[in-house]
Amino acid sequence: MSVSEILDVVATAAPEIRSGLPGRRTKIDEQNRSGERQLAADVWADELLGDRLAAVDSVGAYASEERDEVENVGDGYLVAVDPLDGSSNLRSNNPMGTVVGVYDDDLPTTGRSLVAAAFVLYGPITTMVVARDGSTTEYVVEAGDRRDVGEIALPEEPTVYGFGGRVPDWPAGVADYVETIEGELKLRYGGAMIADVSQVLTYGGIFAYPMLQSRSSGKLRILFEGAPIAYIVESAGGSSSDGTRSLLDVEVTEVHQRTPVFVGNADLVDRLEATV
Template identity: 30%
Template sequence: MAVATISAVSQLLLSGGPTSRSLSHLSPFHLNLPGHQRTIFSAKQGPQRHGYAVIECAAVDTTATEVETKKKSSFELQTLTTWLLKQEQAGSIDSEMTIVLSSISIACKQIASLVQRANISNLTGVQGAVNVQGEDQKKLDVVSNEVFSNCLRSSGRTGIIASEEEDVPVAVEESYSGNYIVVFDPLDGSSNIDAAVSTGSIFGIYSPNDECLADMGDGSTVGSSRPDPVLDQGEQKCVVSVCQPGSNLLAAGYCMYSSSIIFVLTVGKGVYAFTLDPMYGEFLLTQEQVKIPQAGKIYAFNEGNYQLWDDKLRRYMDSLKDPGPTGKPYSARYIGSLVGDFHRTLLYGGIYGYPRDKKSKNGKLRLLYECAPMSFIVEQAGGKGSDGHQRILDIEPQEIHQRVPLFIGSVEEVEKLEKFLA
């Protein structure tokens, strides 16, 4: 409206009327015509008249607009795929790793959908089989393992895949084979499935050992065409040597299936969290460079096993319950799902522990599929993972399904426990 008025006044001035004056002396934002009504255009109050015409338009602050635009751009949605491509451009990962991680994210989306529809699709309950760990397999355990394995095979970038649910690692067929070695727990916390409590998938990615791959079996290589691609005992040992220690991990992550589907990932350059947006069907970056607090007042242990622990660990647990000078003891939070308990610990600080006891001499968590990947993540976030005496990532596995005690979380909390167990 103001622009139209300015145009009309400009025509009046150019017509040579008695009130005309040189345009060179007039501002396009302030036209003063003596003897006429003054009209001020206000964005909030509208035109106001005071006896003579002055048309004033507020100039646009381009600087403020640019700042606002820049501010908005900082909140621009960034998908996991975009983030991976940026990591590739920065040289943090190669194109092969980008494909492997993308395939894992697709597997997680499929499993998330299966978990959410478990009751509807009759996928709750026990499958009727027992896995290599001697544990009853849930229906979703079996399906999730199949989904994860198929996504990794079809990526064309994995040479060996090792699952917690499989007896031995599997060599990928020649037509699909690549180089990376991927270890994974397809559905951690599956005992919680029927109660709709949070579950998750955990994975770790290792670089191949070329010498090892070239000498497998009778001169054949991993990926060679053969009817049964299951590795023999010698090849399993080779895989162990490739996968150890955990400090050799190139990437690790987990996906938590809860009120939100959260995909947490590290490629050795810090920890990043992505949340699945159901509107777009994409993982969107929601947290950058996640850092665990140096200390925390939360512990997550299965205290039902208290009487089965050794005296040193019981004394440590008693110390957490002592109010001390602050008058407030530690808070107990235990879900029974490693991914759920770890994710809370990562955000809020504290310690998660699954120790050895009289029944489970080495604890229950697997080194390759759970302890090493989680320890790699927590160290990238500034925390610590330990078996009570040494760094988890320094442990050399002696077998594929080796179990170790795990204490993981804030540096100060883990070190405090180590002093009790020393």
């Protein structure tokens, strides 16, 4: 079974997804499984990736943030996708992306079942970051081709931080932690997890969408966002946490289960766990 074939399909679809965004910025009268009102672009990107990945011989099932259930399509890996992470940025023309986790186990399962994870970032250029076999590599995507631009390792000296959620809704421990690091790091938060994680991978630091007073599990989904991003960051020499343990060790009992997410340099994540 070929993981590379799965990743190639995502890379080939990326320019098509990007070029199809301008005419799909409006909301539709549908909500996804998490209760979020969908954009036309969300549904379109999901259908495109679902059809393309279902046609890959090594894909056994397709799961999406935009679909209620896991869809069995054959025998092989289980692919979990967030088709358009940060799609709310489409209206304001800010970055967004696609997140992919390739699992070698039935869903739901822990992040330890991941054999590869990737994200595509639709920024000024289209890039694809892939983690597999213990390393993380960045590619530039042009006309569906992936051009290797080098292995990624988190810089030892962190520079940036970005925390999601409303500040008044943060638990006291999260607020205390941010107060300790805001004098050391530069705030970088753009409302799309992929773009903010890319800043952390490039400059070092920490990204988080924490637990909230109104929502103890935070906002992000473990199978579609938390575990794949943790796999990427840990493969680049960083750490991840839900506040107490690696995101790869979080027990998952529901396909659309949410989790607090903290990823970045190990020292910053360790300090976070000691505070919250």
